[in-house]
Amino acid sequence: MSAQDLTVAAPPTQAGWGDLLAGRNAAYSIVLAGGVTLHAVNIFIVTTILPSVVGDIGGLEYYAWATTLFVVASILGAALSSRMLDRAGPGRAYASATALFVAGAMLCAVAPTFPMLLAGRFVQGLGGGVLLAMAYAVIRLVYPETLWSRAIGLISAMWGVSTLIGPAVGGVFAEFDIWRAAFWTLVPLSLIFGTIAIAVLPRGSRGEAEPSPLPLPQLALLTASVVAVSAGSVSANPLWNGAGLLVAGLMAALLVRVELNASARLLPIGALDSGGRLVALYATIALLVTGMQTDIFVPYFLQVLHGQSPLVAGYLTALMAMGWTLGSILSAGRTGEAGIRALRSGPLFVLSGLVVLLCLVPVPSGVGLQLLPICAGLLVVGLGIGVAWPHLVTNVFKETAASEQGLAAGSITTVQLYATAFGAAVAGMVANLGGLSDPGGAEGASSAAFWLFGAFLLAPALAVVLVGRFVGRWNKDFTAESVRGR
Structure with a gap:
């Protein structure tokens, strides 16, 4: 055994991108990538237009709920996706999920009050969660095994693409004070997507007599x-x-x-064993994702405290997601000691970025040089998660029994979504307690930003400790095995 065993090397690729985008595979790729894009673009659109929404129909105290309910519903939708796939088949399952997504978008578009908009977000989340989870499940049904890794890479890339599209769409409609049109825009696009999905994907069910229990x-x-x-x-x-x-x-x-x-479990065996390496990995994933949830208030802070337009504020907020994508690309190929360093450095990057945001975001300013370090802080937070992410995920698989690899894959998404929902809820609590809605305005936003970024420093700080313990335990096991081998 060597230090390289801490991370899992990617399997050799036997087919290229051209095979993924040729013939029938091209149609499958459009559908799978399109479903993830709908889910992701919607997230960035809503993040960008939320300040305009609360300015129009109120509900500032429920600001974080728009994210929390959407993600909670996504968790439920993801859990239901396998059963929908078993009973309806890929084509009909995708069409049903799209119908839910469209219904939620329409509810949001006509919402006269913030509670009704939240109901729409919940319905959207159900549909979006199914679309997100089925993208990975359907890969095994429609592609040969040699294309699986390429297809997963294509789907992951859609999050990066969405950081360019979502803020632009949301920002333009917010600039013209027609935020409802942002939701209406999703309706025809979703209907076109649903029609293509049911036409392209297989309609038959997988024929399993006993679907896995929920x-x-x-x-x-x-x-x-x-x-x-x-x-x-x-x-x-x-x-x-x-x-x-x-x-x-x-x-x-x-x-x-x-x-x-x-x-019927959510996590593989050993994931909750205190002192185990697997629980440290899952906890680190949850803590890093939690630390990122400060971004739901960043568009509001940038507009109220730093004089940015909705469009600019939306794009600056997307720097976190862009950093995540960039960090993953830079870190994914590292193995051995380089992989260990990436795993250790990720939480430190997140911690450093949040410290920068704590120092600068609460201080009101105009459009000037102060915005540059804020941009750097946002980028570094996402970069830290991206740098650590490939090695966290691969080590989860390494620590999981071969018979539970499928459960491990689903559990990573579950933990990520749960941390997103829980983190958003806590962010809303801290911001409201810090004065977001009372006294409100610039004074309340400044106080809320200080308490929010200060409180959320705890998440990456704990992740630093957990990663250190994980690597330390692995080194002890390695030493013990070496001694036994003599």
């Missing part, structure tokens, strides 16, 4: 914990906030207890 108790507890924090975030009363966190903590503890004894 971990319904865990999903219910997971949802309840996020909703508890979100409910607590509405008030600026610390007692109400504390009650929300207490209930969420109880739900999370019960979730762990149920998961340990369940036959």
Whole structure:
């Protein structure tokens, strides 16, 4: 065994990009990439237009809920995707998910109040979660195995493409004060996509007599914990906030207890063993994703405190996602000691970026040089997650039994989405407690930004400790094996 065993090398590629984009495969690629793009572009559009939405119909105290409910619904949709695929087949499953997505977009477009918009976001999230999860599941059904890695790379690249499209669409409509049109734009595009999907993809089911059972108790507890924090975030009363966190903590503890004894599980065996390497990896994934959830308020802070237009604020916020994509590209090929360094340095980058944002975002300024280090801070946060991400994911697979590799793949998405929803809920709580809606305005935004970025430093700081322990335990095991081998 050598240091290179800490990361898993990519399998050799036997087919090129031309094969993925030729003939029938090109049609499949358009559908799978299109589904992920719909989900991702929608996220960046809404992030960009939210300040305009609350300026029109109110609901600033529920600002973070637009992200929280969407992601919670995405988790539920992702969990349901396998059963939809089994019973309806890829074509009909994609069409059904698109119909949900369209219904949610229309609800958002006509919403007279923020609560109704939140209902639309929840429906959108259900459809988007199915689209996101099925993209990976359908790869195995429509491509030969030699193209699987290329197809996964294509799907991952759509997030980077979405950082260019989403803020532009949302920013233009926000600039002209017609934010509802951003949702209406999604409707015809989604309908065209759904029509192509049902025409191109196989319509028959996979014919499995007994679809895999759903971990319904865990999903219910997971949802309840996020909703508890979100409910607590509405008030600026610390007692109400504390009650929300207490209930969420109880739900999370019960979730762990149920998961340990369940036959239908969310996580592979060993993922919750205290002191194990697998639990350190999952916790690090959750902490890094949580640290990124400060970005949901960045467009608001940039507009209120730094005089940026909705379009510019949307693109600057997307720097985090761009950094994630760039970091993953730069880090993915590293192995051995280079992979270990990437794993160690990722949380440090995130921590450093948040420190920069803590120092600069709360301080009001005009359009000037102060914006450059803020841009750097946003980029570095995303870069840190991207640098560590390939090595976190590959080591999750390395630490998981061969019989549970499929569960491990799904669990990474589940943990990522849960951390996104929970982090967004906590961000809403901290921002409201910090004065976002009371006293509000520039004063409230400045105070909220200070408390938000300050509180979220804890997430990457803990990730630094966990990564250090993971590498330390691996080195101890390596030393012990070397001694036994003598």
